[in-house]
Amino acid sequence: MTKQQLIIDTDCGVDDALALLMALADPNVEILGITCVSGNVALPKVLNNVGRVLDAVGAGPIPIFRGASRPLLMAPYHADEVHGDDGLGDAGFPDTARRPADEPAALAIVRLARAHPGATLVPLGPLTNVALALAIEPDLPRLLGGTVLMGGAFKGTGNSSAAAEFNIYADPEAAALCFDRGLDPTCLDWEVTMATPLLWPVWDRLMAAGPIGGRFVGPMNLSLTERTRGRARPGILMPDPLAMAVVLDPACATSIRAAVAVDTGHSAARGMTTHDRTWHPAPPNATIVTSVDADRFAALVERACALPCLL
Ligand code: RIB
Ligand code: CA
Numbered sequence: 001m002t003k004q005q006l007i008i009d010t011d012c013g014v015d016d017a018l019a020l021l022m023a024l025a026d027p028n029v030e031i032l033g034i035t036c037v038s039g040n041v042a043l044p045k046v047l048n049n050v051g052r053v054l055d056a057v058g059a060g061p062i063p064i065f066r067g068a069s070r071p072l073l074m075a076p077y078h079a080d081e082v083h084g085d086d087g088l089g090d091a092g093f094p095d096t097a098r099r100p101a102d103e104p105a106a107l108a109i110v111r112l113a114r115a116h117p118g119a120t121l122v123p124l125g126p127l128t129n130v131a132l133a134l135a136i137e138p139d140l141p142r143l144l145g146g147t148v149l150m151g152g153a154f155k156g157t158g159n160s161s162a163a164a165e166f167n168i169y170a171d172p173e174a175a176a177l178c179f180d181r182g183l184d185p186t187c188l189d190w191e192v193t194m195a196t197p198l199l200w201p202v203w204d205r206l207m208a209a210g211p212i213g214g215r216f217v218g219p220m221n222l223s224l225t226e227r228t229r230g231r232a233r234p235g236i237l238m239p240d241p242l243a244m245a246v247v248l249d250p251a252c253a254t255s256i257r258a259a260v261a262v263d264t265g266h267s268a269a270r271g272m273t274t275h276d277r278t279w280h281p282a283p284p285n286a287t288i289v290t291s292v293d294a295d296r297f298a299a300l301v302e303r304a305c306a307l308p309c310l311l
């Protein structure tokens with residue numbers, strides 16, 4: 001059986017880290033490369049965090065690529081209030097010795113897509129690298145087997161602003177280019193994330209599932225879980241892992257075809273992702289995930305948390 005080949009683009013915060021572990025835990029997956037983009041934290045910290053995740057499970061020499069250190073037009077935009085100053089919950093993990101390849105991320109995405117037709121692109125952060133790759137290789141969508149991204153808020157309930165989800169809000173111009181140039185992604189958005197929390201009894205079970213859960217994922221999310229429990233939420237929200245679940249187990253998700261547009265203005269709606277439901281909608285340019293099966297999702301997280309831990 002041929003393995004599912006993934007190109008993962010990430011701004012490696014705590015949820016990206018768990019999504020990476022889910023892919024690493026799947027024996028039917030080959031990670032062709034991990035491209036890094038400024039987002040949750042600054043690019044150097046993203047590069048270090050990807051290396052720390054790979055170190056934690058003793059992964060092989062999966063190539064890491066340095067991407068955009070800022071959005072296409074605007075200043076860098078971070079979320080360290082969620083992910084901690086280092087991006088992995090300030091849990092004190094040792095820095096990695098892994099170094100990125102010399103090849104820039106956008107060129108690596110294009111080269112890997114050309115060399116591995118049918119590979120799946122998995123953007124988990126702002127879409128700056130993906131937009132640059134599309135500008136370099138307009139045929140990228142046809143080279144890829146598909147794209148599954150975490151991004152958007154298609155009913156208008158954002159997390160970075162009232163209307164916009166972080167990955168889109170951080171670089172709306174990059175996102176608009178991706179939707180307008182035929183990337184045709186499957187999108188796991190913020191509203192489905194909010195509808196699919198890992199409930200606290202489930203979370204506690206997953207963190208006890210094995211070494212990576214107890215010694216890496218749990219400590220990395222300690223601050224976030226304490227704050228979330230303190231707000232009387234029913235569980236923890238894990239957007240990037242939900243997107244990875246759609247990649248690894250497509251049957252866990254329901255979805256619809258949709259015409260999506262991104263607001264690149266500078267009003268209160270900047271970064272908003274609209275879903276055209278009018279009488280005469282524009283042609284569909286994306287697939288929106290409408291639900292994810294919570295049990296199937298939890299099973300994939302549990303498999304990741306059961307991995308051995310070398311830290
Ligand atoms: O809005 C959630 C998204 O923004 C996730 O990808 C998270 O890691 C941050 O990048
Ligand atoms: Ca992310």
